[in-house]
Amino acid sequence: MSFPSSPRSWSSVLAALLKSPDKANTRAEIVSLHRREMAGAFANSFFMSSWRSRNSLTWINRFSIFTMKVYTRIMNIAIWGLGVSGLATVKYLAKTKESTIYLINQGDPESWHDWSSINKLIPKDRCFNQDQAFKLKDKIDTIILSPGIDPRIEALQDFKNIEKICDVELVFKNCNIPIIAVTGTNGKTTTCTIIAEALERYGKRVFLGGNIGIPACEYFLSEKKYDVAVLELSSFQIQLLKDFHPQVAIILNIDKSHMERYDHLDDYKNAKLLLAKNLKEGDYFIAPSDFHYVGKKARQIV
Numbered sequence: 001m002s003f004p005s006s007p008r009s010w011s012s013v014l015a016a017l018l019k020s021p022d023k024a025n026t027r028a029e030i031v032s033l034h035r036r037e038m039a040g041a042f043a044n045s046f047f048m049s050s051w052r053s054r055n056s057l058t059w060i061n062r063f064s065i066f067t068m069k070v071y072t073r074i075m076n077i078a079i080w081g082l083g084v085s086g087l088a089t090v091k092y093l094a095k096t097k098e099s100t101i102y103l104i105n106q107g108d109p110e111s112w113h114d115w116s117s118i119n120k121l122i123p124k125d126r127c128f129n130q131d132q133a134f135k136l137k138d139k140i141d142t143i144i145l146s147p148g149i150d151p152r153i154e155a156l157q158d159f160k161n162i163e164k165i166c167d168v169e170l171v172f173k174n175c176n177i178p179i180i181a182v183t184g185t186n187g188k189t190t191t192c193t194i195i196a197e198a199l200e201r202y203g204k205r206v207f208l209g210g211n212i213g214i215p216a217c218e219y220f221l222s223e224k225k226y227d228v229a230v231l232e233l234s235s236f237q238i239q240l241l242k243d244f245h246p247q248v249a250i251i252l253n254i255d256k257s258h259m260e261r262y263d264h265l266d267d268y269k270n271a272k273l274l275l276a277k278n279l280k281e282g283d284y285f286i287a288p289s290d291f292h293y294v295g296k297k298a299r300q301i302v
Contacts, residue, residue: 075099075100075141076099076100076102076139076140076141076142077093077099077100077101077102077140077141077142077143077144078101078102078103078104078133078136078140078142078143079093079102079103079104079143079144080104080105080130080133080143080144080145080149080156081104081105081145081146081148081149082103082105082112082113082118082146083146083148084213084215085146085147085166085167085215085216085217086105086144086146086167087114087118087215088167088215088216088217088218088221089144089167089170089215089217090103090118090121090122091121091221092170092217092220092221094121094122095220095221100126101122101126102122102126102127102128102136102139102140103118103122103126103127103128104128104129104130104133104136105127105128105129105130106129106130107130108129109124109127109129110124112127130155131155133155133156133158134155134158137159137162140159140162141162141163142162142163142164142165143159143162143163143164143165144164144165144166144167145164145165145166145240146166147166147211147234147236147237147240148236150261151164151239163242164240165240165241165242166236166237166240166241167215167216167217168210168216168231168233168237168241168244169240169241169242169243169244170216170217171216171217171219171220171229172241172243172244172245173243174220175219175220175229177207177226177227177228177229178227178228178229178246178247178248179228179229179230179231179245179246179247179248180195180229180230180231180247180248180250181210181231181233181244181246181248181249181275182195182230182231182232182233182250182252183232183234183235183238183250183251183252183272183275184250184251184252184253184254184272185252185253185254185255185257186252186255187252187253188211188212188232188233188252189212189232191250191252192208192210192212192231192232193208193212195230196208196230199227199228199230204227204228205224205225205226205227205228206226206227206228206229206230207219207222207224207226207228207229207230208229208230209229209230209231209232210231210232210233210237211231211232211233211234211237212232216231231246233275235261235271236261238271238272238274238275239274241274241275243278244278245278245279245280245283246275246279246283247282247283247284248286249275249276249279249283249284249285249286250286250287251272251273251276251286251287252288253288254268254269254272256268282299283299285299
């Protein structure tokens, strides 16, 4: 089987792949397309043309120009929820020593998982049971909310006027490499893995993280240097993004899911579409044909 080398011809192959209704079918189609060749074609299509162009910046500079932002204003940050992503965020922010960090989680702090390690980073007087979080409502500038926590819970209603973001937004504001963001109901992990392999085949150092099981803040905790980030994102994470700007935004599919958090399927779909809200000229939006991006600048591939 031969593989296309241009973005336009490759888009038809990639679009067919992305329309697969479930993860098992996605994996099967990837195997049938010979994953190594497909990976090479994808990387060539979306990155090599701008990398080779004499009349443009190199692809790394071209893409990173939009992402070089740093959190300098925030002084008091509450990390709400201490799952895998929350703990990685604690470690990163404690390492920077640029903010006063408060922790909010269910239960007495001494009962928290891995409390001894947490307490080495954050003193107990800045650790709060979720039921006592209201005591911080006049102290906090920003809440980094675990995507697993429903923003409608009662304890959060005291913080309606406080900015709420997720760890992915924090990483975006403090890194300067291009980002490929992938979301969808099914097939996210498989697709992210394939894209990462594609870029690694071209010698790029890839950070693969997000909802895939590797917290976004591991980007800062690793001693490795990266050229590009591939992030799997859930709708919960996307709803907590503000300025996040990927250079490639991919929506694989939408099926009825997470209805405990959404009243209607359209609410879930609209949450996914927020991934594309900050796309700019020269970016790519890849989605099924019935997804119409309202922006005018990004190049949509269906």
